Amino acid sequence: MQEFEHIQSLWDTHKVEVKISSDEMLRQAKKEVSSIKLKSLLNLAGMVISFLAFTSIWTFYDVQSWTTHAGLTIIITAVGIYTFLMYQGHRLISNNDFTIHPKAFLENLKRYQVNRFSLYNKLYWFYTVALSIGLVLCFFEMLARLDVWIQYLVVLFSLAWFIFCSALVRKVAMKREKERIALLIEKFERLSTQFKD
Secondary structure, eight states: OHHHHHHHHHHHHOOOOOOOOHHHHHHHHHHHHHHHHHHHHHHHHHHHHHHHHHHHHHHHSOOOOHHHHHHHHHHHHHHHHHHHHHHHHHHHHHSOOTTTOHHHHHHHHHHHHHHHHHHHTHHHHHHHHHHHHHHHHHHHHHGGGSOHHHHHHHHHHHHHHHHHIIIIIHHHHHHHHHHHHHHHHHHHHHHHHHHHO
16 A cells, blocks of 8 residues: 555656647647638638529529518528628638737637637527528428428428537537637747747
């Protein structure tokens, strides 16, 4: 028993200090920022493609009903607003370089974190409700041309997709991005203190 206590005391007093150079930490942080910028650009590209797709439906599809016009207007407006807000968030993270303006970059990174949290929480529900209303209005005309069983399948698939995205995908993405940005902020704060020393 005495040997175990001796080993335990040795273990407790033995501290492994992992030292990473500021250059290596900066290189890792820049790589992570580049990854976040790329993801943000891909999200923006997806939203622009969605905007163009819905606009082209309105342009090339022979719309007869006022409900379809109203639905497409709501969808295009919601996608446009969400795209604009995502673009503002992208500008926050891509405007400054940490090595040139460390304080400004860190402030923008913190604002980006708040911006993303807002997009995933409050604005996401506005976006989802707007898309749902828009799709319901579009479905009046578009589904009327289909068989009843296909109508039910389309409606059930749409509901299942919204529930899946809202319940699972949004939460997982929000948690992952929140942890990633918080870790990045912590790294840049540590780097800032190292540069001051």
